[in-house]
Amino acid sequence: MSQHLHHEIVIIGAGAAGLTLALELAATHQVAILTKGDITEGSTLYAQGGVAAVLSDKDTIDSHVQDTISAGVELGDEQAIRFTVEHSKESIDWLIEQGVPFTRQNGDDSYHLTREGGHSHRRIIHAADATGLAISNTLIKNAVAHPNIHFYPDRMAIDVVTTKKLGYSGENRAIGIYALNQAKDQVEVFHAQRVALACGGSSKVYLYTSNPDTASGDGIAMAWRAGCRVGNMEFNQFHPTCLYSAKAKTFLISEAVRGEGGRLLLPDGSRFMFNFDDRGELAPRDIVARAIDHEMKRLGIKHVLLDISHKDPEFIQEHFPTIHQRCLNYGYDLTKEPIPVVPAAHYTCGGVVVDQNGATDVDNLYAIGETSYTGLHGANRLASNSLLECIVYARAAARDILTDTSPRGDFAIPDWDDSKVTNSDEDVVITHNWHELRRFMWDYVGIVRTNKRLLRAKHRIDLLQSEIDEFYSNYKVSADLLELRNLAVVSDLIIQSASLRKESRGLHFTLDYPEKLAQSGPTILHPNPPIT
Template sequence: MQISTDVLVIGGGAAGLSLALRLADDYSISLISKGVLKEGSTLYAQGGVAAVLGPDDSLESHITDTLEAGAGLCDEEVVRFTVQHGAENIRWLIDKGLAFTRDDAQPGEYHLTREGGHSHRRVIHATDATGKAIETTLEKEVRRHPNIRLYENHIAVDLITGAKLGRDHNRCLGAYVLDREANRVRVFRAGQTVLASGGASKVYLYTSNPDTSTGDGIAMAWRAGCRVANMEFNQFHPTCLYHPHAKSFLITEAIRGEGGKLKLPDGATFMEQFDSRGELAPRDIVARAIDHEMKRLGADCVYLDISHKPADFIREHFPTVYQRCLEFGYDLTQGPIPVVPAAHYTCGGILTDLHGKTDLDGLYAIGETAFTGLHGANRMASNSLLECLVFAQAASLHIRQQKAENEPDDVIVPDWDESRVTDSDEEVVVTHNWDELRRFMWDYVGIVRSNKRLQRAEHRVQLLLSEIDEYYGNFRVTNDLLELRNLALVAGLIIRSAMSRHESRGLHYNIDYPERNDSHPPHNTILQPTHSDDATSAMALAE
């Protein structure tokens, strides 16, 4: 049975839920989530949402800070658009019932914290679990809305396009989607399709992201003919808890914003040697400084110390982190905790305009899966949830201007064909390739890169893509196979983008090109799909 809907939303985080709620009163919405609805990156976002809310702050200051953090690659029009719509989206969340933390020193006001790259306190938060508060608040609204149909434990396989069906007019018609519980692929037909599927940080061995962050939206859009941009800029969060069982539990940047110090194993501080802003420097600088010191000393980690603050202050402001650290034997109030960088945020993605519209008619991309031009070469802390909210609003307004309905009935979308495939008897191939991919990406395409490392990575990813393509063509699809296929493709795009940038800028640092090249106007790395059997074949375009 094929499912028809006005709007298909792929992804259940802040971006997807916000857009669904903004359209649901007037359109039928089908929202698919790879796991249970809340199991995405939004749930784990700790810090907050950056917006101009304080009397001493200004739009111009937020814009300037974002442009500086982006290392010359932010689109100023996009930055201004996003910042200008920040406060109204915070009010929208508050109207939905989200309880942001109040300021005890100023009754009736919200508490604003400061994070790396910000010149003012402008990060509104719900203690240290803002993402969880946003996700659960919006989830509650979505679950009770009569026009939203939820499909949890579903993973999109590929987009359905007019070109793939041999039609003259190429537009997105929906998606093939694997029902993970029933183990069958279903057709979702849609007038408008929205990719809100998050980033691709699981391409790295160590990441703060949940297992769902496998670049699915980016890979599907690429296969459908959409351009991607700035895939070389992968943000590594400087401070994740270093513990064999913590799975890179993120330690919020707000701890450094409230005075936390990074220290070496002997207790010495070091950030002042790398940047005058110390611990409040942008994330790329802090992550590279930690990486440098760990390699220089042969250390497994560095340490983050906020124990000089009153114990009650720490427990009140960071209850989630405090409790989680206790579970692993560390008391924030008593001494430093071990931390390491981990892959955290994909700054590149599917190229879109100010409405979230992609190159393909009927297809939008919002949130981390999209490249809007907001982040440039480095995302400033807490601008990500802001982007989710603002572009969900923008896309919803643009969709309202379109005909959010299915194509005419004469468009025949064939069901998924499994007549020539069998069940796999070699799942070990998927597991092995998954491990190999994430390890060589960490070793060769991580915080610090070189031409030789990138060449090695490119050679390995092409071999993997060839193996995966053969495997995909012969066996029934599974969740693990789909994620591996998408991750390998995205890895190839990251490598291709990194190889084309002959400088070090923002999150991309190449020891063979250690300086930032300002002799020409800075450019985005835009990859254009070409007609080739190679899944990552692309033409690099400078913009």
């Protein structure tokens, strides 16, 4: 028999979005937070740069809105963009109230604001160069201390349980989730009045990523199977500058390094970004990543160089203490020499389609943070808008939940049925498919695409999905199998979306349609019928 646990709200993920939602609801609701591993692990932890917000008298909401529209190559939803920016200051005030130690100016009590690529003003509030860590630590500390917030680590969510899947009549609504307790190797049933997917993006579909291992698109895949639309999955942001080192795997070098004067160089020491954009190193990430990719392929080199050693060593150590120390650990001194960098998959601009309250197409089901598609990012995410989106939409979702007094209903959820499956004796199939998927996504659906590459990727994902579905139907679930299943779904959504866009715009660049269309809209995929 499965263990059944009951909470009013079940949140999957303990990043900035999930923790914010939990803290906003905890005064009146019993909240469960499920995490795949330790409660501290997630993409928020690794965010370096900061949070974009209109905090200076020299800045304006209209300017931040326009910068976001421009970075998104006119594909963002202006209503969603304005909604997010208008709620930026109150979101920062909330974080400050929570105790986040943002960096202050020398000599006065005001907060230091930095500038990043694509921004027309200094509007990035930060905690040195480890803003995500500061936010994560603060919110986790507050959440752990709250008696109404209950953490369930080492739980791998399997699927959202909906009334439609169980055969109940009426509109489709979420009533809980099935989750694998990895420590006990047992599937548990979490009953909930509402479910929130806050489990990050899907950059792990690519061979090289700056993201932690948790970023396997679980929330997007589960929402798709539950009957939700997804949007703009072709727009996958590749961070231009990750440290190139076998030891480092992929350690992200913050946008702020270029914002404070860092220069991108070829092996001969020459700068090249002004050959691609008048803004040079401060161009939006898609342009910088494509320029680096172009130069690497043109010259047959494994990386380019990022150099900020012309700045005062004390300035570098004060502004980038974490990056400086990590580079030293890998044998590079940021104050004395250029460091090798490469692009890596970094951020999923698309996701589960939601409204301004973070609500999906399925009643009682919310998606917030990188799991969601709000319309904010368009064809490319403006630097440091991601953490802002997490806070703004998590608080909006909380307001929606707190003001909704409609009856939730009481639905029975059956035990997880594994009576007809056996233990796998061929886990090599999972390992092989895992590596094959991430390799062909990198080769065929990466920074530069073509119709032929996308067609090849589609053939391969169709074969993989049939193998994975057969494996899933016949063997007991494991964390690796569940992640592979989700990665395959998300990869298919990316391939489908990329194939539908007959232009190059923002993060989606194809050699077959190199020009931008005069008029374009988001790519919305409809599950019809929903995958089960």
